[in-house]
Amino acid sequence: MNDQKEREVIELTAPSGKKFKVKSYITARERNEIRGIILPSMSLDMTNNKVVDNVSADVLAKAEPKLIEVIVAEYDGSSENILDRMLDGSPTDYDFIIGQLKEINDGNLTLAE
Numbered sequence: 336m337n338d339q340k341e342r343e344v345i346e347l348t349a350p351s352g353k354k355f356k357v358k359s360y361i362t363a364r365e366r367n368e369i370r371g372i373i374l375p376s377m378s379l380d381m382t383n384n385k386v387v388d389n390v391s392a393d394v395l396a397k398a399e400p401k402l403i404e405v406i407v408a409e410y411d412g413s414s415e416n417i418l419d420r421m422l423d424g425s426p427t428d429y430d431f432i433i434g435q436l437k438e439i440n441d442g443n444l445t446l447a448e
Contacts, residue, residue: 349428356409
């Protein structure tokens with residue numbers, strides 16, 4: 336079943352007042368696309384069975400655009416060139432949106448009443 340057409344989107348407002356619509360959740364396939372960027376930079380310490388987080392800034396720089404590509408459905412009234420328009424916009428808006436996307440990716444987005 337392809338739920339792309341049926342998936343709920345949530346409208347959020349960036350600090351500048353621009354609206355953006357995001358998917359209310361991501362699928363396992365989408366989550367794995369994002370993980371595919373981050374996980375190769377991590378390893379397992381076999382002495383204590385803990386994950387060693389070696390995520391570098393360049394890995395995060397690749398992960399953020401993937402978060403936008405996978406989760407943001409519309410930005411400032413359009414679904415065209417979302418990433419480029421966000422990168423050309425306010426750093427405050429960009430950082431806010433990335434924070435919201437990380438919450439969705441982690442399954443923790445809660446909306447204010």
